[in-house]
Amino acid sequence: MAGSRVDLKVVLLGKEYGGKTSLVERYLHDRFHGDVPYQNTIGAAFGAKKVEIGGKMITMGIWDTAGSERYEAMSRIYYRGAKAACILADLTDYTSFERTRFWVNELKTNEEHCKIYLSGTKYDLVENDKKNRKVDYHMTTDFADEIHAQVMETSSKTGYHIKELFQKIAEDFVDDPSNLEIKEPNTLNMYESAYKKKFCC
Numbered sequence: 001m002a003g004s005r006v007d008l009k010v011v012l013l014g015k016e017y018g019g020k021t022s023l024v025e026r027y028l029h030d031r032f033h034g035d036v037p038y039q040n041t042i043g044a045a046f047g048a049k050k051v052e053i054g055g056k057m058i059t060m061g062i063w064d065t066a067g068s069e070r071y072e073a074m075s076r077i078y079y080r081g082a083k084a085a086c087i088l089a090d091l092t093d094y095t096s097f098e099r100t101r102f103w104v105n106e107l108k109t110n111e112e113h114c115k116i117y118l119s120g121t122k123y124d125l126v127e128n129d130k131k132n133r134k135v136d137y138h139m140t141t142d143f144a145d146e147i148h149a150q151v152m153e154t155s156s157k158t159g160y161h162i163k164e165l166f167q168k169i170a171e172d173f174v175d176d177p178s179n180l181e182i183k184e185p186n187t188l189n190m191y192e193s194a195y196k197k198k199f200c201c
């Protein structure tokens with residue numbers, strides 16, 4: 001099985017302004033656009049990355065969805081068939097944490113085989129300034145325990161835990177034998193027509 005190609009669809013979900021696009025930008029391109037004015041995602045954006053896990057090359061396709069409730073119905077299109085979902089909660093915004101339950105319910109109802117990961121974003125803003133923190137560490141860990149999910153606090157500004165998060169997602173995928181059937185190459189190409197939002201050329 002070494003060297004066989006496996007495609008892993010990952011979807012990012014969460015309230016608008018929560019940091020989804022920034023997380024993808026940091027992971028795929030190792031950059032952070034803190035000086036660029038915020039633009040909300042329209043529809044979704046797609047990016048892919050090859051990762052090697054224990055001698056297996058995986059093409060990870062990451063869907064960055066729009067957090068605005070206006071686009072909620074569209075997000076369902078993007079999480080369909082996802083093997084992993086990363087649900088984000090902005091650590092400086094309690095309502096963002098509240099919204100994670102909605103997405104968990106969505107996935108449990110419609111994509112029961114999708115593995116869920118929680119990410120508390122913008123860790124750099126709370127690390128040295130505790131009054132900025134509106135989502136307590138134990139809120140996310142307790143919720144993660146309740147829904148049997150993994151949780152990590154991350155910062156796209158500093159890169160804190162970003163690689164680790166996606167590495168964990170990829171490792172869990174490889175560790176599940178049902179995911180290791182040989183797939184036709186380029187199965188992700190059907191997504192390539194996806195439109196990108198910000199930071200795109």
Ligand SMILES: Nc1nc2c(ncn2[C@@H]2O[C@H](COP(=O)(O)OP(=O)(O)OP(=O)(O)O)[C@@H](O)[C@H]2O)c(=O)[nH]1
Pocket residue numbers: 014015016017018019020021022023033034037038039040041042065066067068121122123124125154155156157158
């Ligand atoms: N300091 C800091 N700011 C961040 C971080 N992640 C995102 N931001 C900022 O938060 C704002 C929203 O980030 P986005 O990544 O666009 O959020 P989003 O979830 O994609 O938003 P939608 O497209 O509306 O769903 C932007 O101004 C980012 O620069 C982080 O880790 N640290």
